[in-house]
Amino acid sequence: MPEGHHHETPTLFEAPIDQETQAKLVADKKESEFNHHLAGLFVALGGAFMLLHGLAEAERPRANYIWPATFLVSGIFVLVWSDTELWPFGPRQWLESLEHNREVLQHKIFAALLLGLGSVEWLRVKTILRAPWSAFVFPLLAIGGSILLLFHPHEAGMLGPNHMELATRIQFQHLTYAVLGIGIGVSKGLAEVTTTGRRTFARLWPLLMLTLGILLMLYRE
Numbered sequence: 001m002p003e004g005h006h007h008e009t010p011t012l013f014e015a016p017i018d019q020e021t022q023a024k025l026v027a028d029k030k031e032s033e034f035n036h037h038l039a040g041l042f043v044a045l046g047g048a049f050m051l052l053h054g055l056a057e058a059e060r061p062r063a064n065y066i067w068p069a070t071f072l073v074s075g076i077f078v079l080v081w082s083d084t085e086l087w088p089f090g091p092r093q094w095l096e097s098l099e100h101n102r103e104v105l106q107h108k109i110f111a112a113l114l115l116g117l118g119s120v121e122w123l124r125v126k127t128i129l130r131a132p133w134s135a136f137v138f139p140l141l142a143i144g145g146s147i148l149l150l151f152h153p154h155e156a157g158m159l160g161p162n163h164m165e166l167a168t169r170i171q172f173q174h175l176t177y178a179v180l181g182i183g184i185g186v187s188k189g190l191a192e193v194t195t196t197g198r199r200t201f202a203r204l205w206p207l208l209m210l211t212l213g214i215l216l217m218l219y220r221e
Contacts (some may be wrong), residue, residue, distance in 0.1 A: 033221060035077075035081065039218035040212070040213045040219065041217060042077075043212055044212075045066070045215070046068075046070035046209055047208070047212070047213055049063065049066045049067040049070070051076040071115070071121065072119065072122065075118055077109075078111040082110075082111065085098065086104070102153050106151075108201065110149075116141055134221055135192040136189060138185070141185075143182050143185035143186065146179075146180075146184075150175065150179065150183055166182075169221070172221055173215070180211060180212040180215070185207075185213065187204040
């Protein structure tokens with residue numbers, strides 16, 4: 001090449017995208033954003049109902065089941081619809097994907113955490129589960145899931161000239177969710193023990209849940 005002319009070869013991520021690949025990326029983007037938005041709606045509903053927990057408990061005891069139900073529904077949704085390339089929606093098998101795709105594996109772990117949270121809190125509302133340790137299942141799972149979120153890979157859409165901007169935006173959003181999730185777990189745990197600020201923490205963690213749900217509904221790629 002003539003001196004002074006240096007043409008860098010585009011990487012795999014920066015290479016031009018054909019129309020078929022572009023259409024697939026757009027479809028994946030819409031699916032991912034919809035999944036985050038719907039999960040955010042469930043989280044926001046759970047936080048809102050917990051903020052009104054005192055009124056609901058006094059006048060409508062059955063309303064107390066709504067907030068753990070939001071976790072159960074969200075967990076089922078993430079378990080079944082978070083990866084539509086898997087059977088029965090797509091051709092890929094579950095075991096093969098769980099073994100070789102870290103993103104799919106983490107989606108299913110998140111689903112299990114949501115189902116665990118919802119189940120334990122449902123049993124606590126029904127007063128079937130009264131053991132002291134049960135009060136700390138929610139905080140521990142919330143903190144653990146939030147830490148796991150810090151290492152959550154996101155491969156969809158990481159192609160094209162703007163892939164670095166997209167990766168940075170997604171990473172920042174997930175970091176925000178993780179920080180809020182840790183805050184929810186810590187404040188929920190402190191609300192379960194006898195402290196001078198117990199009532200404050202009892203209001204803080206549902207407020208953080210509501211904030212997390214709203215941010216999830218604003219997620220974009």
